[in-house]
Amino acid sequence: MIEVIGTDAGAPASLPPPHQQRLRQAALIAAPRRLHPPLQSWLAAQPQALAELMASDQPAALLERLRALDPQVQAVVLASGDPLWFGIGRLLLDGLPAERLRFHPAASSLQLAFARLGRPWQDADWLSLHGRDPAPLAARLQQRPAALAVLTDPGRGGAEEVRQILRASGLEDAYALWVCERLGHPQERVLRVAPQDGLPSDLDPLHLVVLVAEPPPQPTRLPLFGLPDGAFLQHPDRPGLMTKREVRIQLLADLDLPPEGVLWDVGAGVGSIGLEALRLRPGLQLWALEQRGGSAALIAANAQRLGVQPARVLEGRAPAALAQLPDPDRVVIGGGGRERRAVLDAVLARLRPGGVVVVPLATVEALAELRPVLEQAGCTVSVSQHQAWRGAPLADGTRLAPLNPVLVLRGERKAAAPTA
Secondary structure (H helix, E strand, O other): OEEEEEEOOOOOOOOOHHHHHHHHHOOEEEEOHHHHHHHHHHHHOOOOOOOEEEEOOOHHHHHHHHHHOOOOOOEEEEEEOOOOOOOOHHHHHHHOOHHHEEEEOOOOHHHHHHHHHOOOOOOEEEEEOOOOOOOHHHHHHOOOOOEEEEEOEOOOEOHHHHHHHHHHOOOOOOEEEEEEEOOOOOOOEEEEEOOOOOOOOOOOOOEEEEEEEOOOOOHHHOOOOOOOHHHOOOOOOOOOOOOOHHHHHHHHHHHOOOOOEEEEEEOOOOOHHHHHHHHHOOOEEEEEEEOOOOHHHHHHHHHHHHOOOOOEEEEOOOOHHHHHOOOOOEEEEOOOHHHHHHHHHHHHHHOOOOOEEEEEEOOHHHHHHHHHHHHHOOOEEEEEEEOOEEEEEEOOEEEEEEOOOEEEEEEEOOOOOOOO
């Protein structure tokens, strides 16, 4: 039987007595090279211990040696944490009969990390960056997990790369970042790193990062304009489907928001455009319409986070649901799909003199379909295209990760002629 024993960073001294006894009786002990110095010292103090010590960092050589062992010879393989969770256990099972292996898991690094933070972790997600590009972390963060443990790879995706992705995602203030080093070792260190602070210069390669969602900031602490994407709650099953900050800024500028009046946000999504408009122009009446079920509650929650109050949030499908809204002075159409022309026709039938309609589009075909509608309605029409990139970590540098390009179609209705 080959005993596969999970350890913390303080092994072998921190192992329970039964596992220490297995080490004393073993003819072969395989362990990561970083454990060899304390193992050699510990074995030297055990008179009856005569084990051969080999490195487990080269799995091919280890498997060859274990296959050649006499079945009567006892062997021990030491592994970090739980050998069957991102550990050597899978490789051993691939190369050896399962009946020759017996596993003794220790607390995993995630268990230790959340124990040190004193936080339950049944709602936590995790992501491994070992041997992987850190880009998937950005996608996972868009789902806004309550807590996320990141198994780092200092060569590709360490703590600094995690910070860069948080910053690029607009979520740097949405999560507390904890760095956990040498968990289980007498010299372990767990520290929270604030956005404005640098990482420790002596950061140990043996570390992981835990991100814990922060309570929303007070509305008075948010910027007046250009809110970070992290300020908005999102649908967990449709993460990232919101108007990004760079595009939102442009749309709000194109709307030329008046101090008072009625603003329609059609296809409001999470409410990001209309709600930020209310922060800029509190005198506006925002009527938000979104067909997705549950959107009203989400937009209301985002309104509370931002300290604004829409006139009404409706769940319904345009253009039919537009009949419930008062005539608008400003309209942004963020949805519509195949019915976008019918939606625009309904908007133009109600748009007040001097009103503005802004339509962000993803395709040139949609632009070709809708631009003539605005021109035939006598609107002054303008078209622009916007492309933004965000910095993302790449090896020792920064690459520019593109956001989807957006076409913006704007129509402005002539103001009413002044009365004599």
